[in-house]
Amino acid sequence: xxxxxxxxxxxxxxxxxxxxxxxxxxxxxxxxxxxxxxxxxxxxxxxxxxxxxxxxxxxxxxxxxxxxxxxxxxxxxxxxxxxxxxxxxxxxxxxxxxxxxxxxxxxxxxxxxxxxxxxxxxxxxxxxxxxxxxxx
Amino acid sequence: xxxxxxxxxxxxxxxxxxxxxxxxxxxxxxxxxxxxxxxxxxxxxxxxxxxxxxxxxxxxxxxxxxxxxxxxxxxxxxxxxxxxxxxxxxxxxxxxxxxxxxxxxxxxxxxxxxxxxxxxxxxxxxxxxxxxxxxxxxxxxxxxxxxxxxxxx
Numbered sequence: 561x562x563x564x565x566x567x568x569x570x571x572x573x574x575x576x577x578x579x580x581x582x583x584x585x586x587x588x589x590x591x592x593x594x595x596x597x598x599x600x601x602x603x604x605x606x607x608x609x610x611x612x613x614x615x616x617x618x619x620x621x622x623x624x625x626x627x628x629x630x631x632x633x634x635x636x637x638x639x640x641x642x643x644x645x646x647x648x649x650x651x652x653x654x655x656x657x658x659x660x661x662x663x664x665x666x667x668x669x670x671x672x673x674x675x676x677x678x679x680x681x682x683x684x685x686x687x688x689x690x691x692x693x694x695x696x
Numbered sequence: 697x698x699x700x701x702x703x704x705x706x707x708x709x710x711x712x713x714x715x716x717x718x719x720x721x722x723x724x725x726x727x728x729x730x731x732x733x734x735x736x737x738x739x740x741x742x743x744x745x746x747x748x749x750x751x752x753x754x755x756x757x758x759x760x761x762x763x764x765x766x767x768x769x770x771x772x773x774x775x776x777x778x779x780x781x782x783x784x785x786x787x788x789x790x791x792x793x794x795x796x797x798x799x800x801x802x803x804x805x806x807x808x809x810x811x812x813x814x815x816x817x818x819x820x821x822x823x824x825x826x827x828x829x830x831x832x833x834x835x836x837x838x839x840x841x842x843x844x845x846x847x848x849x
Contacts, residue, residue, distance in 0.1 A: 568740050575738035582731065583759045586767050587781060599780040609783035610759075614739045614752040621742050621751075629751040632788040639782070 564659065566619035566648040571607050573642035579608045596641075604641040612640050612672050616661045619648040620676050624656070627678040638671035646671075656680070715773055715806040720825075722803050725761025727753055729796040747795040754788045758827035758839035761802035766825070766843060773809065774848070775821050781845040784822065789838045794829075800836065803828045807840060817846035 576590045588595035589606045597603045613634055620629065640646055640663075650661035657680070663672040732749045736742070741750055759766055770777035794800070807824040814820035827839040 572738070578734060578738050579756075582735065582756050584762070584765045585759065586765060587777070589780070601780075609786075610752055610755045611739055613755065613786070614735075614741065614750065617751050618739065618741045625742070625745075628748065628790070628793045629788075630790050632751070632786070634786050636783050636785065 562652045562656070564619050564623040564648075564650040564652065564661075566615065566622060567646070568615060569645045571640055571642055571644045571646060573605050575611070576605055576608060576642070579611050583608060583610060593642075601639060602641065604643055607640040607642070607644075609636045609672075612636070612646070612663055613674065615646060615663055616648050616650070616672065616674050616676065619650055619661065620659055620678060623650070623652075623659075624678055624680065627680045629676060630679045631677040632674055634672060634674035636672055638665075638669060640665065640671055650676070715809045715823075718769075718773060718806055720769055720804040720806070721763030722801065723761045723763035725757040725800045725802055725829075727757060727794060727796055727798050727800060732796045744796070747797070749794045749796050751788075751790070751794070753794045754790060754829060754837035754839055755786065755841070757794070757800045757829050757837075758802060758804075758841070761800055761829070762804040762825075762827060763802070764804075769806075769825070770823060770843065770845065773806075773823065775823060776845050776848045777843075779846045779848075781843050784842045784844040786839065786841040788840075790836070791834075791838070792836050794836055795831075798831050801830045803830070808842075811847055814844075814846070819847035820844050821847050 580590050590608050593603050593605055596605050645666045648663050650659040652659050659676045661674050662670050664670045767777045804827045807826040810822045822842050822844050824842045829837040
């Protein structure tokens with residue numbers, strides 16, 4: 561069983577507008593600090609949830625660059641605000657196919673948990689059964 | 697289709713408001729290489745190698761390509777989207793990697809609408825949408841996401 565780690569020291573406020581446009585998300589808490597504050601999030605904009613999930617996927621992509629993601633199941637537990645630093649950490653199963661991942665703030669508060677399953681395109685022993693059979 | 701075949705009708709018993717008959721029009725999402733590049737830059741992702749888009753695009757295509765904005769769906773159902781809606785849960789099943797410079801068709805339906813007790817809001821509405829993302833008639837990803845918002849007073 562191995563682990564992976566990925567960090568972003570500062571979540572940029574200016575990126576949130578791009579995500580909102582791509583997502584068709586008109587929730588003002590992502591682009592207007594005053595709107596975020598009025599709804600109790602404090603005076604910083606709130607990172608869109610899919611962006612937080614992308615951080616976990618970045619960690620998986622860096623750890624397994626030849627693989628593609630087959631399934632993601634995620635629970636969003638808290639908010640990441642503009643200017644926060646975040647750390648993604650993941651623990652892989654013995655086959656390197658399933659990663660239990662979480663995203664935490666600098667305080668250690670976990671804001672996102674996910675199980676990410678991948679498929680590795682490599683067919684190590686050429687028998688068509690893929691890397692899983694090679695590692696059993 | 698009769699009532700027993702209707703996933704909306706089966707899923708929303710006891711909901712704050714009914715989603716029966718609520719239709720979300722189909723939509724489309726064009727996943728361009730330039731958008732993949734921009735999204736990757738914005739979240740410090742590895743650079744693209746080949747045609748494979750960042751896997752978060754299943755989520756982006758689902759929401760960005762649905763025939764209505766998620767906020768409008770919530771408002772149309774009488775939900776308090778503007779009172780602080782947050783994403784609660786999601787599941788994405790990929791049938792194939794998504795690729796850049798591809799047009800995806802997005803079909804969306806209401807899977808469930810439930811009112812639950814909430815530590816933060818007192819009572820909250822949980823709206824679960826299911827999206828199917830297809831290219832050239834083949835399903836490439838299936839997305840299910842739950843948005844949580846305070847129940848209207």
